[in-house]
Amino acid sequence: MSLDFVVYMMVNTLLVIAAAPFFVSFIKKVKAWTQGRRGPSVFQTYANLAKLLKKEVIYSPHSSRIMRVTPYVNIAAALVASLFVPLAFVPEPVGGIGNIILFLYLLALGKFFMALSGLDAGSSFGGMGSSREMSISAVIEPTTIIVFAALAFVFKTLNIFTIFSVTAGSSTPVTPTLILLGISLFIILIVETSRIPVDNPETHLELTMIHEGMILEQSGRNLALMELSSGIKLTLLIALLINLVLPFGLGTTLTVAGIAIAAVLFLLKGVLLGGIIGLFESSMSKMRFFRLPSLFAMAFFFSTLTIIIEVFT
Amino acid sequence: MAGETVDPAAHIFEIIGTVLSVESMTRGCSNEIYVPVSEEEFEPVINLLTARKFVLIALFGAEGFRYFLGTSLLYVFEKRGGMVILVRDADRPVSSIAAMIPSASWFERECRDGFGIEFTGAFDTRRLFLHETYPENFHPLKKSFVNGPIPTKPSIDPADEYPFRKVNGEGVYQVPVGPVHAGIIEPGHFRFSVIGETIFNLEVRMFYKHRGIEKLAEGKSPEWCIRIAEAVSGDESVANATAFCMAIEKISRIPVPDRAWQLRTILLEMERIASHLGDQAGMLLDVAFPLGASQFSVLREEVVRENERLTGSRFLRGMVAIGGLSRDIRKEQLYELGRFLDQFRKRYRIGLKIVLSTASVIDRFGTTGIIRPGLLRPLNITGPAARASGGKVDTRVNCPYGIYTRYPPIPKILKDGDVISRFTVKAAEILDSVEIIRKLLASMPEGEVRREALVLDGYTLSLVESPRGENLAFVWVKNGKIERYKVRTASFCNWQAIEHAVQGNIVPDFPVINKSLNLSYAGTDL
Numbered sequence: 157m158s159l160d161f162v163v164y165m166m167v168n169t170l171l172v173i174a175a176a177p178f179f180v181s182f183i184k185k186v187k188a189w190t191q192g193r194r195g196p197s198v199f200q201t202y203a204n205l206a207k208l209l210k211k212e213v214i215y216s217p218h219s220s221r222i223m224r225v226t227p228y229v230n231i232a233a234a235l236v237a238s239l240f241v242p243l244a245f246v247p248e249p250v251g252g253i254g255n256i257i258l259f260l261y262l263l264a265l266g267k268f269f270m271a272l273s274g275l276d277a278g279s280s281f282g283g284m285g286s287s288r289e290m291s292i293s294a295v296i297e298p299t300t301i302i303v304f305a306a307l308a309f310v311f312k313t314l315n316i317f318t319i320f321s322v323t324a325g326s327s328t329p330v331t332p333t334l335i336l337l338g339i340s341l342f343i344i345l346i347v348e349t350s351r352i353p354v355d356n357p358e359t360h361l362e363l364t365m366i367h368e369g370m371i372l373e374q375s376g377r378n379l380a381l382m383e384l385s386s387g388i389k390l391t392l393l394i395a396l397l398i399n400l401v402l403p404f405g406l407g408t409t410l411t412v413a414g415i416a417i418a419a420v421l422f423l424l425k426g427v428l429l430g431g432i433i434g435l436f437e438s439s440m441s442k443m444r445f446f447r448l449p450s451l452f453a454m455a456f457f458f459s460t461l462t463i464i465i466e467v468f469t
Numbered sequence: 470m471a472g473e474t475v476d477p478a479a480h481i482f483e484i485i486g487t488v489l490s491v492e493s494m495t496r497g498c499s500n501e502i503y504v505p506v507s508e509e510e511f512e513p514v515i516n517l518l519t520a521r522k523f524v525l526i527a528l529f530g531a532e533g534f535r536y537f538l539g540t541s542l543l544y545v546f547e548k549r550g551g552m553v554i555l556v557r558d559a560d561r562p563v564s565s566i567a568a569m570i571p572s573a574s575w576f577e578r579e580c581r582d583g584f585g586i587e588f589t590g591a592f593d594t595r596r597l598f599l600h601e602t603y604p605e606n607f608h609p610l611k612k613s614f615v616n617g618p619i620p621t622k623p624s625i626d627p628a629d630e631y632p633f634r635k636v637n638g639e640g641v642y643q644v645p646v647g648p649v650h651a652g653i654i655e656p657g658h659f660r661f662s663v664i665g666e667t668i669f670n671l672e673v674r675m676f677y678k679h680r681g682i683e684k685l686a687e688g689k690s691p692e693w694c695i696r697i698a699e700a701v702s703g704d705e706s707v708a709n710a711t712a713f714c715m716a717i718e719k720i721s722r723i724p725v726p727d728r729a730w731q732l733r734t735i736l737l738e739m740e741r742i743a744s745h746l747g748d749q750a751g752m753l754l755d756v757a758f759p760l761g762a763s764q765f766s767v768l769r770e771e772v773v774r775e776n777e778r779l780t781g782s783r784f785l786r787g788m789v790a791i792g793g794l795s796r797d798i799r800k801e802q803l804y805e806l807g808r809f810l811d812q813f814r815k816r817y818r819i820g821l822k823i824v825l826s827t828a829s830v831i832d833r834f835g836t837t838g839i840i841r842p843g844l845l846r847p848l849n850i851t852g853p854a855a856r857a858s859g860g861k862v863d864t865r866v867n868c869p870y871g872i873y874t875r876y877p878p879i880p881k882i883l884k885d886g887d888v889i890s891r892f893t894v895k896a897a898e899i900l901d902s903v904e905i906i907r908k909l910l911a912s913m914p915e916g917e918v919r920r921e922a923l924v925l926d927g928y929t930l931s932l933v934e935s936p937r938g939e940n941l942a943f944v945w946v947k948n949g950k951i952e953r954y955k956v957r958t959a960s961f962c963n964w965q966a967i968e969h970a971v972q973g974n975i976v977p978d979f980p981v982i983n984k985s986l987n988l989s990y991a992g993t994d995l
Contacts, residue, residue, distance in 0.1 A: 191759055440827065
């Protein structure tokens with residue numbers, strides 16, 4: 157393992173952790189603006205996490221060890237996954253790091269444990285959340301596979317590092333089909349981060365919850381870890397989308413100035429994408445649960461189209 | 470809507486005259502008809518009334534009422550504004566009519582709790598507003614019970630817990646929700662029986678906020694009782710206070726000045742606008758469309774602030790008084806109200822356009838939570854919920870009070886009975902209310918706003934169309950004090966509609982169905 161890679165690991169992980177709460181807050185801010193509200197500060201999520209980290213953890217007497225390990229499994233999976241998606245600087249890939257399939261299953265691992273913990277506390281809302289999350293996962297999985305297969309097909313590789321080193325340096329998408337893939341990835345992002353029209357992250361109505369339902373019984377430090385892992389997941393998917401479609405500024409050589417500029421550019425592009433997510437969420441209501449597959453079908457369609465175009469050109 | 474000009478009371482005389490002697494019937498102060506009915510006559514009369522499409526709109530007890538020394542049961546039937554009250558002696562065993570008239574079930578359970586009347590043959594004999602912690606043989610509405618703290622059970626044996634309807638079968642599981650909810654709403658328990666996401670059965674349990682309002686009113690002066698009426702349900706203050714004052718005014722034959730009625734009507738319609746706006750905002754929030762919801766929330770806030778400017782109270786309290794209003798509203802304030810409504814209407818139309826052109830919202834609202842028209846009469850469903858299901862029921866039209874004959878509303882009747890119908894009906898009613906207020910403002914007469922007069926003894930019923938539907942007040946004054954005050958808000962009956970409306974819908978749609986009916990928990994539990 158080269159020195160470059162060690163620096164990359166530290167810088168990338170810190171950047172992800174630092175940016176995650178900001179993106180969560182920023183999307184909330186955009187949604188507040190569309191409603192004519194001032195909204196909470198863009199640093200509110202940092203304060204919330206700091207507050208939760210100080211609070212005690214309360215476990216339901218019905219819960220088992222699963223409830224206790226889930227937050228750690230989640231944060232661990234999220235942090236390992238954060239090594240897979242370079243935000244500002246792409247080093248030479250090392251070992252299996254950067255493998256798309258592994259990346260997807262790291263996210264799935266966190267989700268699996270979250271669903272188990274939703275069932276674990278024995279509350280009916282947690283169970284409903286878990287059952288819905290698992291139903292959605294089962295339906296979205298083939299779509300996700302096709303989207304990433306299309307990505308691999310376009311770049312002829314399964315490694316995110318290799319893909320990014322192709323896109324890095326270009327100011328526009330390297331092939332037009334990436335725009336189509338971008339649409340698919342955007343839908344995957346919406347589904348994976350439980351946003352409108354799939355789920356409503358801001359609801360207080362337990363009966364309608366999916367993601368929030370599963371973490372209803374989490375408290376204190378554990379809740380902070382769960383929230384941070386969701387934030388990291390959001391940031392990673394944002395990074396994946398940005399560095400594919402709008403890669404300018406992404407560096408391949410290790411310099412302090414290069415990383416700083418790339419990081420700032422990444423934040424700016426993230427703000428742009430966060431704004432789009434916020435506007436997208438504000439423009440529609442949540443879909444009926446059983447109509448969700450039609451949304452997934454759209455992502456499926458665009459990635460299949462990508463493959464077809466790539467095959468014939 | 471009454472297309473005929475026949476006196477409804479004469480119609481009732483004609484119908485009931487075939488079973489009962491006309492001599493036993495007396496007209497009340499509001500042209501309602503009281504008839505004492507013996508046990509032998511009771512069933513034929515009920516059969517006759519249901520066959521003639523009369524609706525049971527209230528059933529309550531009273532002690533020492535006119536015909537009988539002990540407890541009487543008053544069955545209030547209504548058809549096209551005509552009301553007949555069958556008075557039944559409840560000191561003898563009485564039979565239940567709940568199997569024939571479903572809306573009677575909650576009423577009978579309420580009478581059982583309040584007065585200890587046992588209904589023979591009732592299919593549901595569980596306690597209603599007295600929860601498990603109340604002692605046995607405790608019946609607070611009996612005159613023999615003196616209002617005060619009572620010893621409640623410190624703990625409840627699991628065997629004595631409230632038995633919910635049991636729904637068994639493969640894959641059926643129970644989802645208990647409440648009584649404590651997330652968000653700032655009132656307490657109520659919902660017991661869902663669910664197969665996957667589909668709701669198979671819902672049982673609603675209310676009455677977590679019993680305040681003993683009926684008992685509290687007893688022995689109070691009528692003026693004081695207005696405050697109680699206003700507290701029945703926070704956002705129906707004007708409607709309940711008006712119903713109460715109208716009853717007193719009818720009993721005491723107090724002519725209310727025109728200006729007072731015009732202003733009262735403005736307050737009633739402002740209350741309706743605020744309530745409907747709150748519902749619409751809530752419905753949009755429940756399908757996760759905060760962009761639309763926030764516009765209606767902002768407008769609602771502006772309406773209640775306008776209320777505060779007009780009356781000093783965001784919920785218009787302290788205005789309605791016996792004989793008119795407690796104080797006048799200045800000319801400049803009324804002028805300001807007109808200007809406010811002009812810009813309100815413009816902005817409301819824009820908000821409505823945004824919402825109704827959002828496909829995802831329409832998709833969530835359409836075909837969700839259907840109330841079938843066949844349920845309206847058996848369950849006595851009123852208000853926007855009924856009008857969205859094809860029911861031509863609006864107290865302001867069917868049984869006009871005050872000056873609604875001169876300023877009739879134009880009820881919007883839709884047939885589908887789903888959430889989008891209720892949303893549309895409420896939207897039309899908001900615009901109609903604005904129109905009514907503008908007409909009232911344009912033709913506001915000068916003069917006094919209150920006629921002071923002595924309150925006489927007597928009793929009567931009055932009906933008012935609150936934002937949620939028809940509210941009924943029965944007021945009985947004896948020796949200048951309130952002897953019995955019974956309120957039946959629209960919510961009491963409409964709550965039972967939700968159990969039917971949610972069947973076959975999915976669990977995540979329950980909040981929006983609930984909000985589209987916007988039922989008052991406090992108004993149900995007195």
